[in-house]
């Protein structure tokens with residue numbers, strides 16, 4: 001089988017996500033045969049370093065030996081069982097561990113099977129909690145430039161025009177409040193004041209504020225100071241508005257600590273996890289919340305107080321086994337500490353980018369490094385050109401518009417990371433700097 005043959009068969013029957021399909025006329029689709037560690041390999045034997053962790057999910061490499069073994073063990077014991085009326089050992093263990101690992105006060109785990117669904121769960125739970133207390137609060141607040149997924153509720157609290165504009169007539173009620181557009185404490189304080197002004201006027205309608213702590217991923221890797229989270233948490237409490245921390249991207253060590261909320265020393269009312277949760281193996285997500293919120297739903301079967309939300313694959317046993325294996329690796333191999341070496345190397349790598357004329361700014365938060373480009377024509381697809389150029393040298397990067405970023409699996413070696421940095425640098429220079 002060749003790349004060409006599979007590509008043609010694919011295009012007869014598949015419709016790919018987040019893609020203008022006509023692009024495949026000029027940008028060849030790459031059929032992947034196998035993957036191991038940070039490498040993904042196509043049907044002609046070309047290998048690429050997966051420097052964006054296959055859309056931010058993979059943290060311990062592809063076909064990781066330990067995770068594979070744990071999934072295989074689970075596979076031969078229990079693959080899946082309905083999770084209403086039944087339970088299983090892997091999901092209990094996982095929940096106990098998540099309660100221990102996450103900021104104190106998050107004591108209950110409600111599972112779904114992808115990030116957007118976890119967002120939907122949190123929005124509904126927050127709204128329903130208020131209803132159970134006799135309050136009608138149907139408005140949500142999110143940050144400018146935020147991204148929380150693609151289902152209708154999640155899209156409503158997002159603010160990336162490219163994904164949202166078309167569907168505006170379909171969305172639920174949500175408004176946005178300013179985001180700090182740099183990493184200084186001053187910007188954080190300024191934006192928080194605007195949030196408080198909003199709550200002063202409209203808190204009685206507002207159920208929750210949803211944020212991406214520290215890094216707005218799909219929002220072009222915008223990063224802000226942890227103090228912003230602290231302030232948002234304080235203000236939300238003061239006005240009786242829930243804080244939903246969407247850690248779907250940043251959770252599990254991405255920003256340098258296990259969870260981004262740790263950097264602000266807060267406990268949100270809801271914390272959402274997915275992506276890294278299963279090490280990038282299987283779809284699973286969880287909405288964690290407090291016993292206080294849980295208690296508002298707990299009663300005899302009456303008045304529509306129970307949270308009657310479900311997904312067919314909720315709490316899938318294979319996914320839970322992958323998640324437990326992922327947490328094992330964090331615990332056994334001291335990953336958060338070890339990542340510091342890679343974080344320093346990325347920081348150093350960014351330095352040489354910051355000297356280029358075509359670079360507006362570089363920024364970093366833990367294991368995420370971003371390079372914002374300038375001096376190109378509107379409508380010019382520089383991201384695509386940089387992607388193609390880097391691919392020739394065995395590095396897979398997927399720029400976000402005018403932002404190039406690295407978000408590698410934590411198992412990347414120093415040499416591999418250096419290759420990612422150098423190849424990307426050369427690609428940026430070739431596409432933008434020296435023309």
Ligand SMILES: *Cc1c(COP(=O)(O)O)cnc(C)c1O
Pocket residue numbers: 114115116117119147148149150212217218246247248249274275
């Ligand atoms: C990816 C992402 C989501 C959506 O998760 P899906 O599994 O793609 O639905 C939500 N929030 C954030 C911050 C994300 O990065």
